[in-house]
Amino acid sequence: MIVDWYFDFVSPFAYLQSERLASLPPRMSVRYRPVLFAGLLNAHGQKGPAEIAGKRAFTYRFVVWQARRLGIPFKFPHEHPFNPLPLLRLAIACDCAPDAVHRIFRFVWRDGRLPDLPIEWAELTHDLALPDADARIASPEVKETLRRNTDGAIARGVFGVPTLAVGDELFWGLDATEMAAEYALAGCRYDDPEFARVSSLPVGASREGPSAKRDGAKRRTRIVGTAS
Numbered sequence: 001m002i003v004d005w006y007f008d009f010v011s012p013f014a015y016l017q018s019e020r021l022a023s024l025p026p027r028m029s030v031r032y033r034p035v036l037f038a039g040l041l042n043a044h045g046q047k048g049p050a051e052i053a054g055k056r057a058f059t060y061r062f063v064v065w066q067a068r069r070l071g072i073p074f075k076f077p078h079e080h081p082f083n084p085l086p087l088l089r090l091a092i093a094c095d096c097a098p099d100a101v102h103r104i105f106r107f108v109w110r111d112g113r114l115p116d117l118p119i120e121w122a123e124l125t126h127d128l129a130l131p132d133a134d135a136r137i138a139s140p141e142v143k144e145t146l147r148r149n150t151d152g153a154i155a156r157g158v159f160g161v162p163t164l165a166v167g168d169e170l171f172w173g174l175d176a177t178e179m180a181a182e183y184a185l186a187g188c189r190y191d192d193p194e195f196a197r198v199s200s201l202p203v204g205a206s207r208e209g210p211s212a213k214r215d216g217a218k219r220r221t222r223i224v225g226t227a228s
Helices: 012-018 037-044 053-070 085-093 098-109 118-127 133-137 140-156 174-185 193-199 210-227
Strands: 002-007 029-034 163-166 169-172
Touching: 002 012, 012 053, 012 098, 012 174, 029 085, 029 098, 029 140, 037 140, 085 098, 085 118, 085 133, 085 140, 098 118, 163 174, 169 174
Parallel strands: 002 029
Antiparallel strands: 002 163, 163 169
């Protein structure tokens, strides 16, 4: 069974899940799909965790806690968020080989480094045995593959990283790793009808965005003006 794994190197949770992919059942063959997380956020009108001040601080502490709890070596790089485009394109230039993807993740999140200096970039690309890295990541083919991966993920309903796509089901986040494995082992189905029930619950109330509120206020103003 081929399972698509959507990830972005900017996500520390994607790194933690990358270290746990080996624990998936042997029948689950993982296909690595680098995507631009910012593109997913834009498509769904969302903010990333690091774009909300209070959530940013909590998220960083939480991922440190999770890494220690899981026994996974972890160190934040000197800044975050950072621009992940060179790393995403680098993975694609390496044909998304698992060893290359893991090496990039560990460079950032185990060693706490970013390829923002020539010497750092040179060391990473040397480790990946990709001497023509600059030319490779600048190629139209590599750039188009990343766009296609991101657009394909959006079309599939992916809204965040990391996400495991098992058949038609999406499992978002590190915490869903075991759930994805159980679903696959159950023949890609949920035996408990409660899963079907909760997925089709009616919406009882919805939150209006700022633009909807402004439009509503304008409509009320027009109505009052007409009545007077």
